[in-house]
Amino acid sequence: MRKIAFLVVIICLTSCITNKKKNTQKPKLVVGVVIDQMRYDYLTRFASKYGDEGFKRLLNNGFSLENAHYNYIPTYTAVGHTSIYTGTTPTNHGIISNHWYDKYLKESIYCVDDNNYKTVGNDGDGGKKSPYRMLTTTVTDQLRLAQNMNGKTIGIAIKDRSAILPAGHTANAAYWFDGGAKGEWITSNYYMKELPSWVQEFNKNGKADEYLSKPWETLYDINTYTESIIDDNPFEQTFDGQEKPVFPHDIPTLRSKNNDYSILKAIPSGNTFTADFAKAAIINENLGKGKHTDFLAISFSSTDYVGHQFGVASKEIEDTYLCLDKDLADFFSFLDKEVGNDNYTLFLTADHAAVQVPKYLKSVKIPANYFSYKKFKDYVNNITLKHFKSDTLVENISNFQIFLDKEKIASLKLDANTVAQKIADEVINYKNIYKSVTARTLQTTTFTHGILNSLQNGYNQKFSGDVLLVPDPSTLSTYYKDGGTSHGSGYSYDTHIPMIFYGNGIKKGSSKKKYEIIDIAPTLSNLLQIEFPNGSTGKIIEEILE
Incomplete structure (x- = not known):
């Protein structure tokens, strides 16, 4: 009996030491994944068609907060990304919309415009940007400060605001996609004087044209898309030059009438293209390979463009999320191989959700x-x-x-x-x-x-x-009267979003307790053992941490 008791003590001590070591080992890379305009119910509505290695991998092996919400108005892209990473609301961080009326300048301004800087990557104006209107620090800033400006922080998104604001004031780089006739990833001389050679090479690899060379057809048989309404309906907007908003969408033909490379933003391939660029950044910047913790803030923007044009209940939005699920599975597998399964911590959330098309709601007798x-x-x-x-x-x-x-x-x-x-x-x-x-x-x-x-x-x-x-509720600007949808309110259809944590330092499980978007930054700060962003008003989500 004494021998057995002694063995039990040894096992317990060994377990405690092992757990302590696991809890104190910081991740080599933190990856923030923000999906633009993702409603929480996209996790459940399309679940039967998702594979096992995309969204379901996070749900089965990470910690999902099923009752996570935005706690402010307005629920727009710039505000969402800023609030995620600063851990506070517009009251403190100062980004009150995407565009807003400046009562001092007497004109409408854009959240990241900054004429003090120039475009790096081409001769256009798309890079005259910076995060200077964001008044507080981000978790990405605090990580850099805590490591004496060591470790790398990089922001990546098709939208400039979705790359710039999460990466913070101290980022090594933020990259976004310049559409129109350009079709290139660019940045601002706020970050650097010239594009790294790997970005220049990526811009020459022809992938953008490759993705625009074929029609947008459904990933699976469209007849199996029973989670959405009929394809030919009066609640959607068409691409310019298209008679009906139905599959297949002839992208090679429509490209010239829809601002050339900009149409890539509005199809699922835009998300794939973003993931391609993120993988190139991880490899060429050696993210997760140094002795300091790096941070990659990636935002998938095409979901928002598709949602605005076709609406929450469309075949297009269903197909976009099924494609994104495959992109995520591929990206997670890449992280495992390139960084190591135990070496990264990842969170996935959205910058806001969206309302059902009011015109559609009215057709089924719901006030809108x-x-x-x-x-x-x-x-x-x-x-x-x-x-x-x-x-x-x-x-x-x-x-x-x-x-x-x-x-x-x-x-x-x-x-x-x-x-x-x-x-x-x-x-x-x-x-x-x-x-x-x-x-x-x-x-x-x-x-x-x-x-x-x-x-x-x-x-x-x-x-x-x-x-x-x-x-x-369910009230939009008359801009959407002919179809499509938007967001911006404080109602649950705009505030209820996925919030999932996964990887190093994270438990497996789920919770139905209510949490707020501003809780992400202080939780990550605690995990990384760094100071909170300086305007943070959120709380640590204790139940997700090992």
């Missing part, structure tokens, strides 16, 4: 609407004319925010807060407006839950408007 900004502005101007004898008090209306002309208001000896409150009180009567609240209210009142809490989390005192609005 389209919103005209022009008609709404006329309505608001009539309010100010009625109460303040002027219809020029509003400077801009965009992103469901109203910006007042403070100089005009002051010249009429009016009080801006009084004007804003009157507008908020009146516009609630406008069709399809569900909530209206002033900036003053958001500054002086704390909303702890619900849609106004999300609105408050997305409000930035320095940059946001004077009156903020929440439309009814």
Whole structure:
């Protein structure tokens, strides 16, 4: 009995030592995978057709958070990517949309535009970019700082904002795809003076043309795509030059009428092309091979383009995710071989989700609407004319925010807060407006839950408007009245996204507890034993960590 007890003690001690060693060994590479416009239910809707080595590999061998949500408004690409990597919301990080009205410059601006820098890779303007409008650090910044600027951080995406913002201020590189007549991966001289030779070689390899040389046909028999509505329906947008939005899509013929190389962004091959480039980056930059931890932030953008054009219930979106599943399986296998199965930690999530096409919802008797900004502005101007004898008090209306002309208001000896409150009180009567609240209210009142809490989390005192609005559920701009869909709201169809962790330091399992997108960055920071991003407001997801 004593011998048996002694053996049990030895086994326990050995196990503890082994586990301790595993827990303290940092990954050689962290890979952040963001899938643009991926709803959580794409994991379940198409599950029967996914292979075992793509999404299912992460679900079976990683930790899936089934009730993960965005906790702010607006749910747009730039805001999503920034919030994932900063661990906070627009209130702190300052990226309040993709484009927004700058009340200081008196013009609409784009989140990563920066004329202080030039394009590296071609003679176009697509590289005049930087992350300077992002006011806080990212987990990628903190990793670089913690390692005395050792280790590499690289951001990759077809969209510039999806490559730049996740990579942070201190990135070694961020690369994005310049479409149109260019068809090249480019960057900004914010990062480097010239493209590395491997990027130049990649741009010459002809893969972009290869992917555009054949029609987009379904991966499997289209008759088996029973998870989506019929192919020929009135709820989708066509490619320019196409009579109906149906398979097969003749990409070689449509290319010239759809901005040449830019059509690659809007088909599943755009995701494959992105994965090809990411693999080239891993090999040529020796990511995961040094003594310091590297970080690859990769975003798959084509899912968003397809979703906008064809909608949530389309054959096209189903095919795009089945193709992406194969791309992911191939990419994970590549990571195993190139970096080592135990040497990397990976997370997969989305920058936002999407609403069902309102036109389709209406056809099945579910309330849905389209919103005209022009008609709404006329309505608001009539309010100010009625109460303040002027219809020029509003400077801009965009992103469901109203910006007042403070100089005009002051010249009429009016009080801006009084004007804003009157507008908020009146516009609630406008069709399809569900909530209206002033900036003053958001500054002086704390909303702890619900849609106004999300609105408050997305409000930035320095940059946001004077009156903020929440439309009814399933309400989109009239831009989509003829088909297609979008996102941006605080409703669950836009906020509920996949959040899966996998690899070094991660348990196997799942949870139905509610978590927020801002929890990713502090969780990774804890795993890596580094300081949190400097504006972080998220929490560590303890149950996923070994």
